[in-house]
Amino acid sequence: MSEEKLPAAHAPAGTLDPFADPGLPEHEPRRTDIDEKAAKRAERQVSLLFVISMLATVGFIASYVTIDKYRIVDLFFFGKIGALNLALGVTLGIALFCIGAGAVHWARTLMTDEEIVQERHELKSSPEDREAGIREFQQGAADSGIGRRPLIRRTMIGAMALVPLSGVVLLRDLGPLPGNKLRHTFWGRKGPEGRTVIINENTGKPLKPDHIIKGSLTMAKPEGLNQETEDHQPNEHYLAEMGKAVILLVRLEPDEIKSKKQLEWSYQGIVAYSKICTHVGCPIGLYEQQTHHLLCPCHQSTFDLADDGAVVFGPAARSLPQLKITVNESTGFLEAVGDFAEPVGPSFWERG
Structure with missing residues (x-):
């Protein structure tokens, strides 16, 4: 049988108690x-x-x-x-x-x-202990x-x-610091009637009408909006401007377009809309050819591109803004005429 451990107070003389309290070393002043x-x-x-x-x-x-x-x-x-x-x-x-x-x-x-050494005690403090704690x-x-x-x-x-x-x-x-920046994009830098060449976002080259294939989406941006400036320095405003100016182009049959204004702002059935969802600003890119519906992948807002970009499903409250386009007779390139008719992206307090 194993020996029973003796308390430290009753340990035989000359034996070492491994659990004895070593005490505190002598305090050394700083x-x-x-x-x-x-x-x-x-x-x-x-x-x-x-x-x-x-x-x-x-x-x-x-x-x-x-x-x-x-x-x-x-x-x-x-x-x-x-x-x-x-x-x-x-x-x-x-x-x-x-x-x-x-x-x-x-x-x-x-x-x-x-x-300072404080011996353990039961969790509930006595009135004396509370007074001592205050002291x-x-x-x-x-x-x-x-x-x-x-x-x-x-x-x-x-x-x-x-x-x-x-x-x-x-x-x-939280204040109205953006001023009128949310109301204008890079497309309008040349004025209300100024024209801007439409550039394919992937190739970086100007677009012609025959580049827009029916049933597909073409992402585009305005000419002059580049990641680098003319002196090859990073364009600090590129992402902010691109977030407002990026568009998508779709070719429809002219008789499929329901709105007269939408037809006037198109060219041979090619319509241009903002790529930014009017709900919370997600980029849109899912197109259904048969219905001409455009789906936002974030919250499933659905827009009808054949009907002024109107909302047909989901939480978005406003139609997609359309960009008026035409073609340059001398170059054959598609061009935007002025800016969007209304601010792109989600609603904001100062929109009016």
């Missing part, structure tokens, strides 16, 4: 506990971290207001990234890190660090020195008060 100059230096370091946090928050707000959201910077190994996103991430990260680092440095160098909290507040170190207290409050402003500034996007 340099800031015995050297007031070191304590002052640590106080200035903590305050400096809080001040850096404040400056970073101001930098976050300044970046949000001044940096163009389409600006791109090249970070070598990381590749190309939006300058605004980079500035916001770096400044907000510094602001939050410095608050945390300042609090940790404060606790490790200036707050009381004497070891310990008050003692902890006194030990932290926050009342005696106004420089730390003020800079910490300033840093924590400024950080929430980052979220407040973001509310700016």
Whole structure:
């Protein structure tokens, strides 16, 4: 039979109890506990971290207001990234890190660090224990020195008060800041009656009427809208403009077109519509030849291309905007006449 383990208090003399309480080592004071100059230096370091946090928050707000959201910077190994996103991430990260680092440095160098042992007790606290907890909290507040170190207290409050402003500034996007940008696309840059050559999105070449095959969709964009500028620099506005200007072309029989206005805006049965769903802005690309219906894959909104792009099913509330097209008699290329008659994409408050 195995021997029964004896309690530590009754262990035979000379035996080693492996579960004996080793106790706490002797407390060693920190340099800031015995050297007031070191304590002052640590106080200035903590305050400096809080001040850096404040400056970073101001930098976050300044970046949000001044940096163009389409600006791109090249970070070598990381590749190309939006300058605004980079500035916001770096400044907000510094602001939050410095608050945390300042609090940790404060606790490790200036707050009381004497070891305290608290024996386990039942979960329910007695009134005496609750009173003792309040006293310990008050003692902890006194030990932290926050009342005696106004420089730390003020800079910490300033840093924590400024950080929430980052979220407040973001509310700016809820206002009508886009102005009339949502009402116009790249097609209208030459004016109401200006003509723009229609470019095949896949080949990058101008389209002619015989390129549009019945029963298929042809994705297109306006001439001049390219990913690079003339000096071979990245076009910072390409994606934003493309998101509004991209169109799809479909060839119908002229007698299948139900609307007189739609027929006038077409060329030999070729109609051009915005590719952007009027529900939440998904790109549309599913075409059913027999019914002339166009299906949005996101939420199944269905549009009738033979009837002014009207909604026949799904959550979309508005018809697809049509683009008026014609042909250049000298070149034979399809051209758009002016811009869409109404804003493309989802509805917005200022639409009217």
